[in-house]
Amino acid sequence: MSQEAMSRRQRIEKALRLEKTDRVPVSPLITFTYVLRHKGIPQTEAEKNPDRVKELLYTTFTELGEFDAVSSPGVGRRHDFSPLQGPMSVRGAGKGLPDNAIFQYEEKEVMTVEDYDRVLEDGWDQFALELYCRIWGEPADKIIARHQKSESQWWHDLQLWEEKDIPIFLNFSVWSPLMILSCCRSLTPFTLDLYRRPDKVAAVMDVMVDDLIRGAIDLARSGGPRTFQLVLERGSAFYYPLKLFERFEFPYIKKMVEAFVAEGLIPVLHLDTDWTKNLPYFKELPKGKCACELDSTTDIFKAKEILQDHICIKGDVPAAMLSLGTPEQVETYCKKLIDFVGKRGGFILSTGCNCPIDAKFENLKAMIDTAKNYLPST
Amino acid sequence: MVSELTAAMADLKEQEVQELVVQRLQSAASPTALLKELHEGLDIVGERYSNNEYYLSELILSSEIFKQAAALIEPHIKDIDAKQVIGKIVIGTPSGDIHDIGKNITVTLLRIAGFEVFDLGVDVEPHAFINKLQETNASIIGLSALITPAFEPMKETVTLLNQAGLRERVKVIIGGGVTTEQVRHYVGADAQTMDAAEGVEICKKFIGESPK
Numbered sequence: 001m002s003q004e005a006m007s008r009r010q011r012i013e014k015a016l017r018l019e020k021t022d023r024v025p026v027s028p029l030i031t032f033t034y035v036l037r038h039k040g041i042p043q044t045e046a047e048k049n050p051d052r053v054k055e056l057l058y059t060t061f062t063e064l065g066e067f068d069a070v071s072s073p074g075v076g077r078r079h080d081f082s083p084l085q086g087p088m089s090v091r092g093a094g095k096g097l098p099d100n101a102i103f104q105y106e107e108k109e110v111m112t113v114e115d116y117d118r119v120l121e122d123g124w125d126q127f128a129l130e131l132y133c134r135i136w137g138e139p140a141d142k143i144i145a146r147h148q149k150s151e152s153q154w155w156h157d158l159q160l161w162e163e164k165d166i167p168i169f170l171n172f173s174v175w176s177p178l179m180i181l182s183c184c185r186s187l188t189p190f191t192l193d194l195y196r197r198p199d200k201v202a203a204v205m206d207v208m209v210d211d212l213i214r215g216a217i218d219l220a221r222s223g224g225p226r227t228f229q230l231v232l233e234r235g236s237a238f239y240y241p242l243k244l245f246e247r248f249e250f251p252y253i254k255k256m257v258e259a260f261v262a263e264g265l266i267p268v269l270h271l272d273t274d275w276t277k278n279l280p281y282f283k284e285l286p287k288g289k290c291a292c293e294l295d296s297t298t299d300i301f302k303a304k305e306i307l308q309d310h311i312c313i314k315g316d317v318p319a320a321m322l323s324l325g326t327p328e329q330v331e332t333y334c335k336k337l338i339d340f341v342g343k344r345g346g347f348i349l350s351t352g353c354n355c356p357i358d359a360k361f362e363n364l365k366a367m368i369d370t371a372k373n374y375l376p377s378t
Numbered sequence: 379m380v381s382e383l384t385a386a387m388a389d390l391k392e393q394e395v396q397e398l399v400v401q402r403l404q405s406a407a408s409p410t411a412l413l414k415e416l417h418e419g420l421d422i423v424g425e426r427y428s429n430n431e432y433y434l435s436e437l438i439l440s441s442e443i444f445k446q447a448a449a450l451i452e453p454h455i456k457d458i459d460a461k462q463v464i465g466k467i468v469i470g471t472p473s474g475d476i477h478d479i480g481k482n483i484t485v486t487l488l489r490i491a492g493f494e495v496f497d498l499g500v501d502v503e504p505h506a507f508i509n510k511l512q513e514t515n516a517s518i519i520g521l522s523a524l525i526t527p528a529f530e531p532m533k534e535t536v537t538l539l540n541q542a543g544l545r546e547r548v549k550v551i552i553g554g555g556v557t558t559e560q561v562r563h564y565v566g567a568d569a570q571t572m573d574a575a576e577g578v579e580i581c582k583k584f585i586g587e588s589p590k
Binding site: 091097098101102104106187188191192194195196237239240241244272273297318319320321322323324325356357358359 | 390392432433434435436438439442474475476477478479482483501525526527529555556557558560561564572
């Protein structure tokens with residue numbers, strides 16, 4: 001093992017600020033879903049016995065040899081049933097899927113064209129609550145109770161990690177207006193809206209962004225880590241030409257990031273799909289104040305070329321490699337990441353998006369061990 | 379020199395395409411000729427997509443424009459042969475995975491390209507793919523996934539295909555954000571893509587290669 005001269009927290013914070021670290025920090029996006037599969041326990045256990053699941057998360061963290069920051073502390077989530085994310089239909093273990101299946105969002109048109117006017121009239125927060133009620137077939141007080149239950153579980157889960165001084169990397173998630181509308185309208189109808197009623201969509205996004213900024217800042221002020229996810233899975237050049245990105249996604253990303261940074265927060269841009277063509281825009285974001293989390297479809301090496309000395313990059317061991325590959329393949333890929341993306345700092349080694357539920361334990365271990373033992377070539 | 383309708387289709391002028399189709403039908407234009415011109419427009423859209431002039435959103439828009447225009451034209455088609463099918467494909471998201479954005483876009487593009495598509499939806503068991511294949515005599519299976527647990531049912535589908543003695547005449551293509559060449563090799567598929575339009579081109583090649 002290389003000589004460690006920094007605490008976990010220092011290492012992560014320095015990487016986010018683009019400063020040199022004693023070694024590349026490693027923080028895989030491992031959640032309870034992986035842990036339950038790894039332990040051979042049905043996913044339904046999360047709802048039945050969240051405290052046991054949190055303990056198993058900690059056990060797995062130690063079995064993997066420990067790493068620099070844990071993405072979430074347990075089963076609870078601060079943004080569940082909140083307007084910070086798009087209300088969507090979901091299916092999961094015991095709810096339309098087998099007991100060992102992971103929770104998944106269903107692509108359904110839960111929001112209509114007429115609902116755009118509702119957002120303009122009532123604001124996003126109020127409409128989002130109505131949408132949750134519509135999707136779940138429950139009154140508002142039940143939806144609010146679901147949110148409160150999940151959030152209080154999050155605080156309860158957090159205690160275990162705080163007692164052991166293990167950093168939690170992510171406080172909560174907030175989605176961009178485009179991400180929310182694309183999910184709630186569903187991809188094809190929303191895409192057609194961008195061509196058929198662009199001014200209406202832009203007006204709705206203008207309303208939403210202020211509610212999202214205020215909601216996220218209020219949540220951050222009530223405690224927890226300063227880092228959180230800004231989820232952007234639907235606005236890349238994989239889907240849209242840059243002229244649409246320039247109107248419907250980037251101005252809102254920029255407004256949100258600047259507001260969060262002014263508050264002393266560190267948004268982690270969760271960039272699923274291929275953002276390679278969009279990356280030059282991110283140089284307009286405040287330097288050393290946020291991070292880009294890549295899922296392995298964006299060219300991470302190109303991302304380093306474009307964003308080096310400006311934004312920390314986090315990623316991106318591919319899900320397929322973690323599930324089907326060998327420890328040697330993972331080690332080779334991680335060394336390449338450390339050599340090229342980790343050079344001069346500003347890099348956190350991680351899984352590309354969430355750790356797959358069926359990742360091989362030895363592959364995750366290889367990723368963590370490589371970060372700890374391998375120093376970038378000079 | 380392309381026709382006005384072809385140009386409007388290629389330039390994604392939604393209203394103009396509808397108006398031209400209505401006008402031409404009123405003046406007793408051949409419905410098959412109109413469809414041909416629209417397809418020529420779609421070919422140009424495809425070329426622009428390949429050249430990175432158009433993006434996925436423009437493919438989605440072009441599909442919608444075509445579907446609307448085709449809905450106006452099809453009632454006027456009397457000759458069943460005019461609705462030519464270039465090949466048959468059974469497609470779906472394997473069991474355990476309920477994601478379908480990529481699959482649905484692919485289905486739309488395949489249908490526009492002239493494939494008869496049997497879309498089994500999401501969370502589809504391996505045997506259901508084989509049953510549908512046998513029922514329809516399709517020559518391609520398309521398996522789309524966004525999460526890794528779909529790899530095993532993909533592999534099982536190919537195994538069942540082998541066991542049924544169908545592998546020689548059936549091509550298998552996998553797609554979706556989580557698929558890679560490593561996954562293609564693992565499940566025993568013939569092709570892999572993360573690009574719906576490329577997937578359609580691969581299927582066209584499969585048809586060209588399949589035994590007559």
